[in-house]
Amino acid sequence: MTRISFPDDFLWGTATSSYQIEGAWQEDGKGESIWDRFTHTPGKIKDGSTGDVACDHYHRYREDVALMKEVGLRGYRFSVCWPRILPAGKGEVNQKGLDFYSRLTDSLLEAGIEPLLTLYHWDLPQALEDQGGWTNRDIARWFGDYAAVVARALGDRIKLWTTLNEPQIFGMLGYATGQHAPGAMDQLQYILLSHYINLAHADGVAAIRNEASAAKVGCVLQLPPIHPRSDSDEDRRAARVMDGLMNRWYAEPALLGRYPEDILELFKDLDLPILDGDLERMNQPLDFAGLNLYSRLFAYHDPNIPLIEGMLDFDYRRPGAEYTHFGWELYPKSIYESLMRFKNEWGDTDVYVTENGIAAEDQLVDGKVNDQDRIDFLAAYLAEVRRAMDDGVKVKGFFQWSFMDNFEWAEGYTSRWGIVYVDYESLERTLKASAHWYRNLIESGGYDR
Ligand code: FCB
Numbered sequence: 001m002t003r004i005s006f007p008d009d010f011l012w013g014t015a016t017s018s019y020q021i022e023g024a025w026q027e028d029g030k031g032e033s034i035w036d037r038f039t040h041t042p043g044k045i046k047d048g049s050t051g052d053v054a055c056d057h058y059h060r061y062r063e064d065v066a067l068m069k070e071v072g073l074r075g076y077r078f079s080v081c082w083p084r085i086l087p088a089g090k091g092e093v094n095q096k097g098l099d100f101y102s103r104l105t106d107s108l109l110e111a112g113i114e115p116l117l118t119l120y121h122w123d124l125p126q127a128l129e130d131q132g133g134w135t136n137r138d139i140a141r142w143f144g145d146y147a148a149v150v151a152r153a154l155g156d157r158i159k160l161w162t163t164l165n166e167p168q169i170f171g172m173l174g175y176a177t178g179q180h181a182p183g184a185m186d187q188l189q190y191i192l193l194s195h196y197i198n199l200a201h202a203d204g205v206a207a208i209r210n211e212a213s214a215a216k217v218g219c220v221l222q223l224p225p226i227h228p229r230s231d232s233d234e235d236r237r238a239a240r241v242m243d244g245l246m247n248r249w250y251a252e253p254a255l256l257g258r259y260p261e262d263i264l265e266l267f268k269d270l271d272l273p274i275l276d277g278d279l280e281r282m283n284q285p286l287d288f289a290g291l292n293l294y295s296r297l298f299a300y301h302d303p304n305i306p307l308i309e310g311m312l313d314f315d316y317r318r319p320g321a322e323y324t325h326f327g328w329e330l331y332p333k334s335i336y337e338s339l340m341r342f343k344n345e346w347g348d349t350d351v352y353v354t355e356n357g358i359a360a361e362d363q364l365v366d367g368k369v370n371d372q373d374r375i376d377f378l379a380a381y382l383a384e385v386r387r388a389m390d391d392g393v394k395v396k397g398f399f400q401w402s403f404m405d406n407f408e409w410a411e412g413y414t415s416r417w418g419i420v421y422v423d424y425e426s427l428e429r430t431l432k433a434s435a436h437w438y439r440n441l442i443e444s445g446g447y448d449r
Contacts, residue, residue, distance in 0.1 A: 001448045001449065002448070002449055003446055003447075003448055003449075004379075004382060004383050004386050004446050004447055004448075004449055005386075005445055005446035006386065006389075006445055006446055007445075008445060010396070010397060010398070010445075011074055011075040011114060011116075011352065011396055011397025011398070012072075012073060012074050012075060012397065012398060012438070012441070012442045013073055013074060013075030013076050013077055013113075013114075013116065013397060013398070013399040013400070014068070014071075014073060014076060014077070014399055014400045014401070014402060014403035014419065015076075015077035015078075015354060015355050015399040015400070015401050015402060015403065016057070016076075016077070016078055016079075016402050016403050016404070016406065017078070017079040017118070017121035017122070017165065018078070018079045018080060018081035018084075018121060018123055019033065019035045019051045019054070019081065019121065019122065019123040019407065020051065020054060020055075020121075020402075020406040020407045020408070020409075021054050021055040021057040021404065021406045021407070022051070022054060022055075022056075022057045022058045022081060023051065023052060023053040023054040023055065023056040023057065023058055023059070024056070024058035024059065025050075025051065025052045027058065028084075028094070028096035028097065028100070029084075029087060029094040029096050029097065030081065030083055030084040030087060030094070030097060031083035031084075031086070031087030031088060031089070031094075031125050031126065031127060032083060032125070032126040032127070033081065033082070033083045033123035033124060033125060033126060033181075034122075034123065034124045034125075034126055034129045034133070034174075034181040034182045035051060035122065035123050035181045036050075036051075036052075036123075036126065037126050037129075037181065037182070038180070038181030038182060038183055039051060039052075039181075041183075044181075044183065044410065045409075045410055045411075045412045046410060046411050046412045046414055047411075047412035047413060047414050048412070049407065049412035049413050050407075051407045053427075054406060054407045055404055055405075055406055055422050055427065056427050058100065060427070061100075061103070061104050061107065062107055063429070064403070064404070064429070065104070065107040065108055065111050065113070066111070067420060067429060067431070068108075068111065068113055068403065069111040069112070069113065070431070070439075071419070071420075071431065071435050071438060071439045071442075072438075072439045072442040072443055073113055073403075073442070074112070074113060074114060074397075074442065075113060075114045075115075075116055075397055075399060076108055076113050076114070076115055076116070076399075076403070077115075077116040077117075077118060077354055077355075077399045078104070078115065078116075078117065078118070079117070079118040079119070079120070079121035079123075079165065080101055080117060080118070080119055080150055081097070081123050082119075082120065082123060082124060082125050082146055083123065083124075083125040083126070083127075084097030084100065085097045085098055085101075085146065085149060085150060086125065086146055086149065087125070087127070088125065088127045089124075089125030089127045089128035089131075089142060089146075090128070090142050090145055090146070093149055098149075098150075098153045098154075101150075101153070101154060102153060102154065105154055105157050105158060106157070109157060114159070114160065115157075115158050115160070116160040116161075116162065116290075116352070116354070116399070117150075117154065117158050117160065117161055117162065118162045118163075118164075118165050118220060118290075118354075119143075119146070119147050119150060119161070119162070119163055119164070119204055120143065120163065120164045120165060120204075121165040122165065122170050122174075122180070122181070124181075124182075128142060129182050133182060134171065134174070134175060134193045134196055134197060135175070135189060135192075135193045135196070136196070137196055137199075137273065139196050139200055140196055140199035140200040140202075140203045141203060143163075143164075143200040143203055143204050144200070144203030144204055144206065144207040145207070147163070147203070147204040147207040147208055147211075148207040148208075148210065148211050151207060151208045151210075151211035151212045151215065152211045152212075154212075155208070155211050155212025155214070155215055156212075158212075158215070159214065159215060159216055160215075160216055160218070160288075160352075161208050161212070161215045161216065161217045161218070162217070162218045162219060162220045162290050162354070163200075163201045163204035163205060163208075163217075163218075163219055163220070164197065164200065164201050164204070164219070164220065165220045165292075166220060166221065166222040166292055167194075167197045167198070167201065167221070167250045168194075168221075168222065168246050168247070168249070168250050169222055171190055171193065171194050171197055172190060172246075172312055173410075175189060175190040175193060176189075176190035176312050177312050179409075179410050180409055180410060187308070187309050187310070187311065187312060188270070188308070188309060191267065191270060191272075191308065192270065192271075192272060192273055194249060194250075195272055195273055195274055195278070196273070197250070198249075198250065198253040198254070198282055199278060199281065199282060201219060201253070201254055201284075202253070202254075202281055202282045202283070202284045203281070205217050205284040205286065206284055209284075216287040216288060217286055217287050217288075218286050218287060218288040218289055218290045218352070219250075219254040219255075219286060219289055219290060220290040220291075220292060220354050220355075221247075221250055221251055221254065221289065221290070221291055221292070222291075222292040222293075222294075222355075223247055223251065223291050223292075223293065223338045223341075223342065224246075224247070224293070224294070224295055224296050224297050224334065224338065225296040225297075225334050225337040225338055225341070226239050226242050226243040226246065226247070226296065226297045226298070226299050226316075227239060227296055227297070227298050227299070228298070228299060228300065229298045229299065229300040229318050230300070232301070234300075234301035235299065235300045235301050237301065238299040238300055238301045238302075238307075239298075239299040240262075241262075241263075241266065241299075241307060242297070242299040242311070242314075242316075243299075244260050244262055244263040244266070245263060245308075245311055246297075248260040248263065249263055251346060252346075253282050254284075254286065254289075255286065255289065255346040255347060255349070256346065256347075257279070257282055257283030257284070257285075258279065258282075258283075259274075259279075266307070266308065267308070270308075286349065287349070287350065288349055288350040288351065288352060288396070289342065289346070289349055289350075289351050289352075290351075290352050290353075290354035291338060291339070291342065291351055291352070291353055291354060292353075292354055292355035292356070292401075293334065293335045293338050293339070293353055293355070293356050293381075294328055294334070294355070294356060294357075295328045295329045295330075295331055295334050296329060296331050296334040296337070297316035297317075298316055298317060298318040298321075299314065299316065300314070302314065317329070324358060324359060324360075325359065325361060325415075326358075326359035326411075326415050328358075328359075330358075330377070332377075332380040332381045332383070332384045333384055335353070335356065335381050335384045335385055335388070336384035336385075336387050336388050339351065339353075339385065339388035339393045339395065340388055340391060340393060342393065343388075343392060343393045343394075348394065349394070350394045350396045351393060351394060351395050351396065352395070352396055352397045352398070352399065353385060353395065353397070353398045353399060354399050355399060355400075355401040356378075356381055356398065356399075356400060356401060357374070357377070357378070357400050357401035357402060357417050358373065358374055358377040358378075358417070359408070359415035359416060359417050360373045360374050360416060361416075362374075362405070362416045362421060362432060364421055364423065364430060367430065368430075368433070369421045369430060369432035369433060370432075370433050371419075371432045371433050371434045372433065374419070374432070374433075374434040375433060375434050375437045378400065378434065378437070378438070379447060379449055382398065382441075382447075383449060385398060400419060400438065401417055402417040402418050402419075403418060403419065403420060404418035404419075404420040404421075404422050404429060405417060405418035405420070405421055405422040405424075406418065406422070418432070419431070419432050419434040419435040419438055420432065420435055
């Protein structure tokens with residue numbers, strides 16, 4: 001047995017997002033979001049469910065914060081639902097929406113839990129989608145204005161701010177493959193609008209800094225290692241290109257204020273909407289990076305699939321690798337690889353792992369959930385986080401995904417990610433074995449393995 005230990009001031013937390021837990025979709029003046037519209041459209045969600053009620057966190061947040069305290073959490077990452085604050089996406093502010101996040105923030109602080117806020121975890125106001133949403137260049141300005149409203153209201157109490165959750169994921173799944181809201185399917189269009197996503201992130205950073213001078217501001221990137229399926233030159237090249245399209249295309253603007261040359265070259269005939277001044281506008285240095293790290297992908301050369309228009313038609317898995325029932329590979333070393341890569345390529349900034357976790361087939365039996373597979377997963381991944389810290393990566397905290405079972409996008413309620421079990425009928429919460437394990441780890445600063 002070895003002891004895996006972490007520094008005393010390590011920020012141990014869990015993460016959630018507004019649409020996945022809040023419910024109260026029509027309450028207190030909230031506007032419709034693209035996820036409300038999408039889930040209300042038949043055939044979009046695996047089990048036909050919606051986030052109308054979800055975990056009803058909007059009404060039960062006090063109980064939830066009390067549970068977080070019971071688990072001993074020091075940090076909690078949540079997101080703000082844009083149409084609760086600006087029902088039309090811009091213009092008039094809905095004070096009741098702001099009040100909710102203000103109350104939540106106060107309860108967290110009272111419980112000694114440090115909030116880490118994400119401004120956008122995918123629930124775009126439908127009113128903005130009706131004006132083109134992410135395909136409209138104005139989205140960057142709209143996002144900046146929204147960021148300013150939230151920062152003005154909460155900047156006195158919240159120190160850790162992040163902009164867009166996983167830009168490449170919501171861009172690709174929402175606008176290219178159509179699996180997520182708003183369900184558009186146009187791979188080329190997606191590439192064009194990806195520039196607006198990068199601009200929006202930058203405008204958000206500038207707005208937060210403007211309104212809350214003490215804020216520490218970061219991005220939230222999903223950054224999976226992309227390995228070639230074989231050692232062939234073609235597969236290696238495919239892996240490099242895929243990494244450029246999915247990772248570097250977002251990481252380099254956010255972290256280095258520029259686009260990767262090789263991908264700009266690949267896109268040279270596409271007429272990207274990059275205007276004079278955009279690159280300067282995009283250059284907004286960050287205080288930290290939030291990284292969502294779960295797994296790795298495999299890329300390969302296939303002459304029948306066009307690289308750009310078909311980038312999402314590939315199967316990013318490799319036969320023989322070990323996958324969870326959710327379809328993500330179990331590969332703890334991926335978190336080490338991503339963290340090291342971050343430091344080596346993008347700098348010595350502080351890092352928070354803003355998401356990591358596993359979907360398990362949890363069963364509530366006699367009032368208990370024995371999710372040993374989740375404990376094993378966290379123990380294996382955290383050992384790799386520790387190894388990256390030993391090798392010089394400045395990891396300052398870890399936010400397990402997720403605090404409680406919740407609405408998992410297109411999968412509905414069919415997969416459970418929480419350390420807290422939620423009975424979706426009674427909405428009763430039960431700490432799983434992993435929550436007790438996590439509490440122990442936080443209390444004692446480490447675990448034996
Ligand atoms: C991430 C998302 C989060 C959740 C987990 C499982 O990509 O940010 O909302 O869906 O995956």
